Amino acid sequence: MDLKPEEWLEAHGDALYRYALVRTGQRDVAEDLVQETLLAAWRGRDGFRAASGERTWLFGIMKHKIDDHFRRTARTGGVLPAPDEDTAVDEESLEFGEDGSWRTRPGVWGGDPLGQAEAEEFWQELHRCLERLPVRLREGFVLRELSGLESRQICEVLEISENNLYVLLHRARLRVRSCLERSWFGGGERP
């Protein structure tokens, strides 16, 4: 089989980069992780099975590289990402009352999604919102919405079932929604 790392860089480089950037929060680190991932993929190319798809395979490697990165920085006194402490609480009960109604009612947002000039600024806000998510939710959300993987591919990378993923994305979207409503739209209605 003819595998070309340069083509991986063209086809998947941006998507891998966005994933690494949101997980690590540092551009230079994210860039290095893309490079490490592509090199590791090249060295491990014998393990590539066309069945799972190139993109899924590369993201699987990237996920390990990110985990390694955090282990490395932890050893040198860096901070580990917050553990999934609050997966124990029912996150959805933050958003909905026992009768299934909204606790914070969705407000009216501006009609127009971002102009090009706002994209950068919006990213900062979004990033802050994503940092508050438990790692699991953040990972699923970023792989889906920023890296553009399909559900099936994300399930393979994270090794979870489709139903798990649906719940995870649902929770992430709820939290991102209410976070953005507060920070970007400056509002939200209380019942």
Added chain:
Amino acid sequence: MIGPDCHDVAYLLSRARESRLTRRERWAVRMHLLICVYCRRYARQLRWLEQALARVRGSGRTGRLDEEARARIRARLDTREETRPNPPADR
């Protein structure tokens, strides 16, 4: 039968983006949206978010590798043939 509540509908609106809902689910969502302004807003917000994220993905600096980084990585990949298994990390 009582229809789904907002919590159920919010879940279905999210899941609809991943997989096709059953006919019954689609009907239940549609009925609920007719009577619930908050879920209508949520549905609209999900669409808004989708479009905003598309903008972020396409924008420079944050959404994409910049040219300098891309060139650096490409240059490194060009020398891959000399790459031995498990070389020392770059940093």
